Amino acid sequence: MKLDRLLAITMTLLNQPRVSATALAERFExxxxxxxxxxxxxxxxxxxxxxxxxxxxxxxxxxxxxxxKQVLTxxxxxxxxxxxxxxRTATDSEEDHELLDKIGAMIPGMAGSAPTERSKIDLDFxxxxxxxxxxxxxxxAIKNLQLVQFAYLNNNxxxxxxxxxxxxLYLKGYVWYFYGYCLLRSELRNFRLSRILRLQVLPETFxxxxxxxxxxxxxxxxxxxxxxxxxxxxxxPSARTRVLDEFGFDQIHDNEDGTLTVHANYSxxxxxxxxxxxYGSQVTAAEPPEFIEELKKHIRAMAAKYGV
Numbered sequence: 201m202k203l204d205r206l207l208a209i210t211m212t213l214l215n216q217p218r219v220s221a222t223a224l225a226e227r228f229e230x231x232x233x234x235x236x237x238x239x240x241x242x243x244x245x246x247x248x249x250x251x252x253x254x255x256x257x258x259x260x261x262x263x264x265x266x267x268x269k270q271v272l273t274x275x276x277x278x279x280x281x282x283x284x285x286x287x288r289t290a291t292d293s294e295e296d297h298e299l300l301d302k303i304g305a306m307i308p309g310m311a312g313s314a315p316t317e318r319s320k321i322d323l324d325f326x327x328x329x330x331x332x333x334x335x336x337x338x339x340x341a342i343k344n345l346q347l348v349q350f351a352y353l354n355n356n357x358x359x360x361x362x363x364x365x366x367x368x369l370y371l372k373g374y375v376w377y378f379y380g381y382c383l384l385r386s387e388l389r390n391f392r393l394s395r396i397l398r399l400q401v402l403p404e405t406f407x408x409x410x411x412x413x414x415x416x417x418x419x420x421x422x423x424x425x426x427x428x429x430x431x432x433x434x435x436x437p438s439a440r441t442r443v444l445d446e447f448g449f450d451q452i453h454d455n456e457d458g459t460l461t462v463h464a465n466y467s468x469x470x471x472x473x474x475x476x477x478x479y480g481s482q483v484t485a486a487e488p489p490e491f492i493e494e495l496k497k498h499i500r501a502m503a504a505k506y507g508v
Contacts, residue, residue: 205230206238210247213261220258279321286323290371291339327376331393335369338378338393341401342366345408348380351397355470359397360384365406368413379416381409390416427465429472432486435460439482446475469494 205228212219212227221235228235239259243249248262327335341348348366351359366380379390388411435443437458444452453461466472473494476483485492 206242206245209235209238210242210261213249213259218252218256218258218260223258282321282323286325289323290325290327290335290369290376292336293339325371327393331376334393334396334399335376337399337401338366338369342368342378345405347402347404347406348399349402350399352391353395353397362391363402364389364391365409367408367411370413379411379413381411388415388419390420429466429469429491431464431466431472431476431488431491433462433464433476434484434486435462435479436482439479442479473498 208228209224212224221232221239224235224238225232239249239251250260250262252258252260326332338348340346346366347363349361349363352362353359361384363383364380365383366378368380369376369378371377376393377390378393379388381387382389388409437460440460443460443462447462447464451462451464455461464472464475466475469491472491476485476495477498485495
């Protein structure tokens with residue numbers, strides 16, 4: 201256990217500019233005295249640790265030092281190989297093929313696809329055909345710092361013309377997005393690939409702004425209120441599998457008659473209405489009254505379309 205902690209401390213110091221003894225003690229749930237002894241042990245092993253006093257003090261590995269010895273296990277390499285295979289399904293990049301070959305060559309006796317057999321996990325990040333045709337040009341535009349132009353559809357089906365400084369692609373909830381600085385809105389935005397129309401990569405280049413994917417997440421979480429609309433739903437037993445997939449076990453109450461009761465939260469009435477109506481006759485909304493009236497309005501409009 202001590203050896204594992206010493207390796208973990210070493211990797212922490214390699215990846216952070218300076219770490220205090222208190223922070224290390226809290227992270228590894230040991231005493232300060234233990235951390236001091238660990239630092240002595242790391243020093244004695246040949247890795248030079250520098251200690252700085254004061255309020256901003258802490259430990260660092262000497263800046264001129266580099267660890268040349270292999271610190272990754274075969275299982276570590278197999279996990280990296282598996283993740284890269286998943287990325288390759290999305291990008292289909294020649295660079296990813298070459299990197300896979302290099303990683304595979306570092307795993308003794310495990311050439312080709314064999315590393316994934318060791319991990320027993322496979323990943324497929326492949327976009328839908330509609331998204332895939334946009335993936336490659338966006339990937340190149342991000343790499344070459346080129347502006348992109350496209351029409352974008354909002355939730356109501358309205359189009360707006362956008363010119364964007366693309367910064368990155370990411371997968372979230374099985375949906376591909378890219379994020380970048382929108383020149384129309386003059387702020388950082390994310391865009392769902394399936395809603396992008398008539399994508400063009402422009403010859404104009406840009407200087408990348410100091411934003412990251414974490415900034416998009418912070419912006420999204422600060423704006424979204426996932427408990428804005430609270431509804432009580434009763435589901436027919438035949439909807440059980442989908443309800444478990446969508447809401448999770450902790451939100452569901454099993455009733456004696458086989459039905460399921462869910463207290464669901466949504467960011468908007470429109471989102472709640474869309475989801476509930478997608479269950480058809482398998483669900484009954486019990487409250488609040490204003491949401492039930494909204495459902496009735498949509499159901500009456502649907503019935504009128506079919507002359508019911």
